[in-house]
Amino acid sequence: MLICVTFGAIAVPLDQTIRIIWNHTLGQIWPVPVNYSNGSDTIIWEIRLPRLILAAGVGAGLAGSGALYQGLFRNPLADPYLVGVAQGAAVGAVSAIVLPFPAFLYALGLVQWGAFAGALVSVAIVYNLARIGGEVKSTTLLLAGVAIGSVMAALTSFLTYLNTNKLTAIYGWLLGGFNMTSGWDNLGRFLPYLGLGIGVAFFVGRRLNVLQMGEEQAVLLGLNVPFIKLVLVGAATLMAAAAVSVSGIIGFVGLVVPHLIRLLTGQDYRLLLPLSLVWGAVFMVVSDSLARTVMSPAELPVSILTAFCGGPFFLYILRRRKKIDF
């Protein structure tokens, strides 16, 4: 991870990087001599490190919520965007971009808050639509997610169509990446939600395993299934919404990472959830570092990279499923 911070349009040697980070943290008590320029200090501490932590958080959030959704729906193709998270976030963000809000609100991260709210509202609508007679069927939830997702996508297109003058800003958000948000502010705003979701993910592993037996069997084993479902949807959505609100739409991480872990460790969600969080973070940090460097000094939107790896992997899973039942 440290090594990733040294990469970039301007290279900063590893030993300097370590000194910079040390001096900003433990160095407050035990300082080490400064052998770097102020410019390097700003690049590392103000730009690259928060960005790296953000990328790690987003990767963990997307992969973790992907693993949760896949377990909840007992469907290997489920991902964080399936219940309308992404489409809702897009409507929220694009509305924030095109509506004439006062400038200081934008400085407070209005677009991010808009995306976050849009994602939560969209999932809330989907969840309530799927509740028939007090019962939320997973298949209904999936179908409602797809339906609301297309409505939201249409709304985004409509808003974009009406505001072609802001196309660059809209398109930049939709493409996804970590370049539009920087500094520690954004981290502070969204990491708590991410943390809440991750905390839940660590505790639901055993119950998610029982849920794999089917909902009826889970009830017979004493699980409060409606409550567990609500907790799972809530935690997964919070993680995904927090991730999407700061990064835009980055596809396939939520789908690919849990599957890689599943191939390596099997189905036990007590392993699968924490490992997905960790490797989601690693995957995203590496992808973002590549995105920053491959076309340096220009930056490639990271979603292009993740989808480039994710697409073929998705096809591989589909091919595999023909042979082995999930």
Added chain:
Amino acid sequence: MLSPFLEIKNLTAGYPGKTVLHNINLEVQPGELLGVLGANGCGKSTLVKTVSGLLKPASGEIRLEGRDLVKLKPEERARLMTVVSQNPSLPAAFTAAEIVLMGRTPHLGAFQQEGPEDWEIVRQAMEETDCWQMADRPVGELSGGERQRVLFALALVQQPRLLLLDEPTTYLDINYQTEIMDIAARWLTENPGRGALAVFHDLNLAAQYCKRIALLAKGRILAIGSPAKVITESNIREAYGAAVIVTPHPLNNLPTTFILPGKKPHN
């Protein structure tokens, strides 16, 4: 007089707009395996679903050792009873032992993990049901009969008071049918004071394993009592609309049913 182990009183149940069971009264005594028979759609699965709590009764009472089952939370209910049903789908990638271990769920606290004593209970249950040797194999690789034994072990690990069997031998070959029912019978003798209610679609299997049988027709109890009293040609004709011959089993005289191909019953 001994109070009944399981008491079902004036039970009416079903689905919105469709009542399936009408005013059912049934009792299971401690140590008893009560059989339930009836044609498809007569309500025997609804009975199991209602007793197991998957379905709320429209009216009536279900009491297990005096406790009102309808009012219990799923977790409390899961510590008292378990259901072995016909061939449910299992997550293929889990090993047999991992599946059986899930039976400990109702006994674990919200944030508690399984300990060595839980694994010991798993081992015992899997030895009793003769599936300990396949503990490390993914359930997706097991045959139907092997899977059903794993499910039975899962049920035993729950350490229930009441065992509900919902046609657990459907789709199984006859050797496995006897094996599964032998496990149930042995569990009842080795654990005094427990009870079982079993739904059958095989009349002969029910006659061999149950001292008492309830025959359902159109959501009501048509006959209840010993196999000889319940399994008669006229009762079967009325409940199933099938013409059969019932004769005593050559070894134990229990009623044995033979179908008659090409015959329609004359009412």
